[in-house]
Amino acid sequence: MIDIIDELLWREQIAQSTDLGALHEALSAGPMTLYCGFDPTAPSLHLGNLAQILTVRRFQQAGHRPLALVGGATGLIGDPKSTGERTLNSEEIVQDWVGRIRAQLERFYDFDGPNAAVVVNNYDWTKSMSVLEFLRDIGKHFSVNRMLDREAVAARLAKDGISYTEFSYQLLQSFDFLELFRRYGCVLQTGGSDQWGNITAGVDLIRRTEQTSVHALTTPLLTKADGSKFGKTETGTIWLDPALTSPYDFFQFWLNADDRDVKNLLHTFSFKSREEIAELLLATEERPHERAAQRALAEELTDLVHGLHERESAEAAGRALFGHGDLAALPHATLAAALREAAHAGVQADEVIDGALPSIDELLTRSGLVSSKSAARRTIAEGGAYANNERITDENWRPTTENLLHGEWLVLRRGKRSVAGIQLFPSS
RNA sequence: GGCAGAUUGCCCGAGCGGCCAAUGGGAGCGGACUGUAAAUCCGUCGGUUAAUACCUCCGAAGGUUCGAAUCCUUCAUCUGCCA
Numbered sequence: 001m002i003d004i005i006d007e008l009l010w011r012e013q014i015a016q017s018t019d020l021g022a023l024h025e026a027l028s029a030g031p032m033t034l035y036c037g038f039d040p041t042a043p044s045l046h047l048g049n050l051a052q053i054l055t056v057r058r059f060q061q062a063g064h065r066p067l068a069l070v071g072g073a074t075g076l077i078g079d080p081k082s083t084g085e086r087t088l089n090s091e092e093i094v095q096d097w098v099g100r101i102r103a104q105l106e107r108f109y110d111f112d113g114p115n116a117a118v119v120v121n122n123y124d125w126t127k128s129m130s131v132l133e134f135l136r137d138i139g140k141h142f143s144v145n146r147m148l149d150r151e152a153v154a155a156r157l158a159k160d161g162i163s164y165t166e167f168s169y170q171l172l173q174s175f176d177f178l179e180l181f182r183r184y185g186c187v188l189q190t191g192g193s194d195q196w197g198n199i200t201a202g203v204d205l206i207r208r209t210e211q212t213s214v215h216a217l218t219t220p221l222l223t224k225a226d227g228s229k230f231g232k233t234e235t236g237t238i239w240l241d242p243a244l245t246s247p248y249d250f251f252q253f254w255l256n257a258d259d260r261d262v263k264n265l266l267h268t269f270s271f272k273s274r275e276e277i278a279e280l281l282l283a284t285e286e287r288p289h290e291r292a293a294q295r296a297l298a299e300e301l302t303d304l305v306h307g308l309h310e311r312e313s314a315e316a317a318g319r320a321l322f323g324h325g326d327l328a329a330l331p332h333a334t335l336a337a338a339l340r341e342a343a344h345a346g347v348q349a350d351e352v353i354d355g356a357l358p359s360i361d362e363l364l365t366r367s368g369l370v371s372s373k374s375a376a377r378r379t380i381a382e383g384g385a386y387a388n389n390e391r392i393t394d395e396n397w398r399p400t401t402e403n404l405l406h407g408e409w410l411v412l413r414r415g416k417r418s419v420a421g422i423q424l425f426p427s428s
Numbered sequence: 429g430g431c432a433g434a435u436u437g438c439c440c441g442a443g444c445g446g447c448c449a450a451u452g453g454g455a456g457c458g459g460a461c462u463g464u465a466a467a468u469c470c471g472u473c474g475g476u477u478a479a480u481a482c483c484u485c486c487g488a489a490g491g492u493u494c495g496a497a498u499c500c501u502u503c504a505u506c507u508g509c510c511a
Contacts, residue, residue, distance in 0.1 A: 161506080252464075259465060289463040322464055374475060375457085382458040382472065396478080415457075417464055 003028070004062035008219075010274065011267040013055060015193040015220040018203060023188070023215045031115050032064045034188035035180050037122070037173065038105065039071035039079065040097035041089075044241035045104050047253075048192070048222065048230065050305070051268050053108050055190055055219055058271075065115040067186055068105040072098045072123030074173060079198070080166040082155035088165075098123070104240055107305075118184070122176045125183075138175050141208045142201070150197045170201050177202030178209060187214040193221050222268065224261055240305055247306040248341035251314035252417070254298035255291070259284055262293040270300055317341035321411070321419045327388055332406040339409055339421025343368045349427035356398040357410070357424070360387065363399070367412050367420035379414055386413040 005024045008014050017023060026032060036056045038049055045053070056066045075094045078086040089097075102119055109117035147153060147170060156162040177199070180186035189199045199216040206214050222230040238253050239245040245253075257265055262284050266277045283292040302311040317338035320330050327335070345366040347357055357363065361376035364385060370376045379385045380395045387399060388411050399410055401424070410422040 256464060259463095288465075291463065291465075294465085318464080370457095372475065373477090375473090377477095378472065379458065384458040415459085 002062040035067035037069035040075040073126035174202035247310040344421035
């Protein structure tokens with residue numbers, strides 16, 4: 001059996017833990033059941049969640065049994081954020097998100113074999129509980145004095161205040177741990193370091209009700225060298241759902257990672273061996289321009305999240321669009337596939353007048369590269385607009401059918417990295 | 429329940445009757461430099477427009493005024509103090 005603690009220590013993935021020695025011992029003694037929860041606060045999980053998912057996946061690969069919890073109940077309440085009260089989502093929306101997130105989680109775990117994973121939903125054991133039962137059986141074990149110490153709660157008290165709803169969140173999460181302990185013998189909860197308070201509250205609850213000590217383990221918060229928030233780009237959050245973040249954008253995200261973050265990213269996300277990781281880090285240090293580590297990360301993670309096929313398309317698209325070769329020299333199929341991966345929009349044949357397409361500002365707007373025609377003109381004035389890799393300086397320029405590659409595609413680019421295709425559709 | 433204060437663009441935060449599409453900072457975006465990196469410098473940062481101009485915008489709805497983000501009324505939310 002793999003020594004998972006040793007592995008996580010090497011990867012610098014342990015921020016806090018209850019008695020690490022005791023946990024290590026228990027893990028060595030045989031398969032352990034552990035859980036990590038995910039609240040449906042959006043229709044998809046994102047990269048921050050992925051780090052947690054993969055930590056649990058490492059446990060499973062080391063022979064332990066994971067429970068993947070979807071917070072159908074906790075998602076209705078909302079974990080307090082230090083910035084302010086959340087807006088409650090309707091039950092229908094939360095239910096819908098629960099379904100989506102459950103499906104996403106299933107991709108990362110093994111549901112066969114002796115340590116098969118189980119997906120659970122805390123709504124199942126929370127929905128029928130009465131208020132009185134909850135307050136007497138769970139609430140009695142909590143000290144408000146201690147709950148007030150929690151960082152997010154303290155921040156809110158100092159600022160705009162906090163509703164009773166969110167204040168109670170910790171009780172629900174603690175109850176989950178207790179329930180999973182009773183149902184599955186779950187004795188470890190993992191999560192991000194921001195969850196430490198919630199997790200140890202569950203540990204305390206189990207100690208009081210079951211007279212047993214269970215374990216807590218948190219991973220460090222992901223940070224970026226430039227101080228910006230991890231997992232976000234100019235276009236927003238990097239989601240795992242291909243409908244929200246295309247495999248192409250997902251791949252590009254890793255490829256564009258900062259050199260300084262590469263080590264942390266490999267440790268957190270990659271399942272490569274220590275030797276392979278060391279090699280990639282050495283390559284980054286000696287030949288940074290090759291970005292071997294970024295490439296390896298992009299390939300491995302896109303494979304994992306979207307599958308080999310999507311990965312290959314995304315990679316081919318990037319090569320085609322960023323290659324220094326002549327776009328016109330690209331085979332039609334490659335170009336079309338690449339542009340479908342990136343953003344794209346269409347032009348109908350009847351919009352073509354005397355062989356000329358709509359003007360460049362209209363096309364830029366339509367492709368989604370800019371948000372308005374004003375922005376399009378601004379981009380052109382700034383020298384950031386390109387068609388088929390040639391800078392466009394005239395905002396009234398209209399491409400002609402002659403400009404279309406293979407008679408069908410026009411490649412638009414904004415700045416260096418944002419690419420979109422305009423496709424000409426034959427008259428219908 | 430009473431009194432006082434607050435609510436400005438993605439975020440923070442000035443403005444307190446016309447010169448306000450609204451100072452400044454951050455984030456974002458474009459250019460130069462690069463490695464589809466970082467840092468730095470320059471530019472830009474509501475919408476339509478070739479431009480003049482017009483439209484929308486300062487918690488919500490009304491009102492005063494030739495003119496309101498700025499004054500008044502009501503409402504909503506938040507904060508503090510007093511019951």
